[in-house]
Amino acid sequence: MTSLLVIIVLVLLAVAIWQLTKIFDLTQIGGLSDNSQVANDRDNNINGYMMFAFLVFIYVTTIYCIIQFGHFPLMSNSASVHGQDVDNLMWISMILIFIVQFITQALLHYFAFKYRGKQGKKALYFADNDKLEFIWTIIPVIVLAGLILYGLYAWTNIMFVDEDEDVIVVELYAKQFSWEARYSGEDNVLGKANVRYIEGVNTLGVDVSDPNAQDDKVVTELHLPKGKKVLFKMRSQDVLHSAYMPHFRAQMNCVPGMVTQFAFVPNKTTAEMRQHPDIVEKVAHINELRAKKSVELVKKGEQGLDPYNFDFLLLCNKICGPSHYNMQMKIVVESEADFKKWLSDKPTLVSAVKAEKEPKAEEGAAAPADTTKAPVADTTKVVAAK
């Protein structure tokens, strides 16, 4: 039905355009009997004015977009320490862009309007001018030099982590289509891991015999302490993923076969963030929309939507398969005391592995000799030998 409607609309549109051009053609035959299909003074005039109108359109679109969608949620109110630098640089770049955009579009479209063609007019023969070329080479050079310097300064601060620093090491583990996190425990060192160790509850493939792995804890909700540097070590089980934490201005790909890293200091707790006026306004707006939609859904006999409350999120931002669009993990930032309490309640991975194996101990005594398990055991040896 929709396609039929679309086709009808298109056909009508085509007819309308055809008639319009006919009218255009007829009016011109009356006037100049010009059918050369080359622009004449009338075309130059109309399109010249259109160029001016288009300039206005660009400005209106810009202003409309800024007012309507421009809460710039990712240009202010960052939740990490380095986020402030990123935001500053973003603001500087944005303002610069808007200024240059404003001026160049104005010149381009105004010239197109002002110098629209007229029969008998002669253009100025102006082939080159080294001074002008020099000016508009040197200005971008200076401006860009400034941006590059600030950018590289911020980049170096963000990306180069001093290993001796007092950091909490956390592993982010990606797989189609969910996230897990592993805390390194008291020793702050993550136990060795490889996909070849993956078995049962040991979904991250941690080598449970590694002394460093004894106190490692695996969770599916990421908790971070406020004010403490967190060094994320990222791994992937299957394909490329990207750990994107927009509110912290943090992102790094998770690459199978290697460990990548990113570090930041969260400086706002989830509770603080929820009270921030920008977030309060955003949440209220979203809930308004959700309530409206819920009413519609309930009318159709479906389930309504839950109201939304702000949470930090970890999103996957590298195409990773059909359900890429729903690969997320909740992040909770809290005070260091709350964080410690939360973590101490979690069991270690090693104890979970033991608990899983115990009840099976008797029936599964022959399991290691099982044909399906044999190759896994072999590769484990190879990895261990390396």
Place this chain on the structure above:
Amino acid sequence: MSAVGHDNDHGHDHEHEHHHKDTFITKYIFSIDHKMIAKQYLITGIIMGIIGVGMSMLFRMQLAWPEESFGVFKFFLGEKFAPGGVMRNDAYLALVTIHGTIMVFFVLTAGLSGTFSNLLIPLQIGARDMASGFMNMISYWLFFLSSLIMVISLFVESGPASAGWTIYPPLSALPQAIPGSGTGMTLWLVSMAIFIASSLMGSLNYVVTVINLRTKGMSMTRLPLTIWAFFITAVIGIVSFPVLLSAALLLIFDRSFGTSFFLSDIYIAGEVLHYQGGSPVLFEHLFWFLGHPEVYIVLLPALGITSEIIATNSRKPIFGYRAMIASILAIAFLSTIVWGHHMFISGMNPFLGSVFTFTTLLIAIPSAVKAFNYITTLWKGNLQMNPAMLFSIGLVSTFITGGLTGIILGDSTLDINVHDTYFVVAHFHLVMGISALYGMFAGIYHWFPRMFGRMLNKNLGYIHFWVTAICAYGVFFPMHFIGMAGLPRRYYTNTAFPLFDDLQNVNVLITVFALVGGAFQLVFLWNFFVSIFYGKKAVQNPWRSNTLEWTAPVEHIHGNWPGELPEVHRWPYDYSKPGFDDDFVPQTVPMKEGEEELHHS
């Protein structure tokens, strides 16, 4: 079959008579005439363009009205990929992937470069044909074959390639990860390998032709900027396309022969795979070593076309001819050392990120020079608002709007947070997608008389331009803002995140603009195909242009010029030169006594 028989009849003539008598097959199908090959490229490009743009309409509808049932989905995707008319999530990814592939390679590389390099290089430098007409023909037919394979891949049972047009492994290597990485991906790789062979043959031909076959008097500093652009584009293609070929071959090895170039330590679908020691980051390097120059392979020809059209229609010399050439060369050089800005957060050493930030932002300088030179060319001109001119001005506008946000994406610090969001989608669609498309439209409106001996209807051209211009901004301008709100690209729907609920109305707005803009391309298609047969007959030099192609007769003949090749006496931009009555002085007009060259060359 009758056509084949016809060919045989004339085979006899070929041996005994020296003047060519074309059969249907040698004239329209296996032609070695560059003008016909250009038309073949153009029409194939347009057909691929219809498929590519059509796909974007479908996935835009899914984004605006997620998981709703549409008759068009059922019609185009079938019950399997759109059960009950609701698009499946892997079908969405397949559409996005093939849309990107088709638009970047098949429309804006082959369709644009193939058409206009073939048409204009011999005609504008005063040559009878390409250096090797036969290789040119092979180049087109390989392109046709690769297009055919790409289209066939849409119909395989497990669906076409769906790992994004960048086909990063392991996703593209493992059918367990996404169904499209099965037969569909194999066909994608085969198609691209053939495409690259085609592109290389074309590029070699363009380079050799420009260097060797220029007519008397046509020095390098008298070449129109179109030729400079095509020439440098071909050089970039020769440098970078083979690297993609090697990446594709290694990926084929990984997929089919169990090697581990790009794969390591993978556990999927309940089992550990044997791959050990490879790195997906290596693939990213190889891919973007082509992938970034590819942007300029797409863009430079469009800028070359724009330079020529803006000068002609402003009735003014292009401002800063030497600076334009210098900036093309600078862009070409820099384009091969900036690929890492696609990989700031790929896990490569952050120090490399610093280097690539530096080189990337440098490329803004020659780009700025070009933009300012275009604007200055308009200044005090006598602008003839032909549709080609409108598209050229439109190109400068979108080139600036899209290019400026490159300052943000090229900066590694800022890229952290907008990488792979809609901000990127907005940026590259404006700066290379729309700009190159405008360049292509401009070229078609301008050289249609040269190709088909008839004029396109200008009023339809005006309608086409203005609606397209408004819709292009309507689609891509708001996209920056949803990108800045953190919405990742390649999401089937954003309903899984209440955080993004307030962006849904923007998505609807974008889709409405996209649908209207897409529908109005039918105006162009109508104009194009009707005018080929019924357009107004063109005069020899309708735009009163200086370049050599307009000195050739309207009717296409083998060898382009009936008698001697034209001789060139001046640069191509003597428009409104003082001392001449006409506001244009063709390149074939000898310098008057005492006449000076008023430009630096």
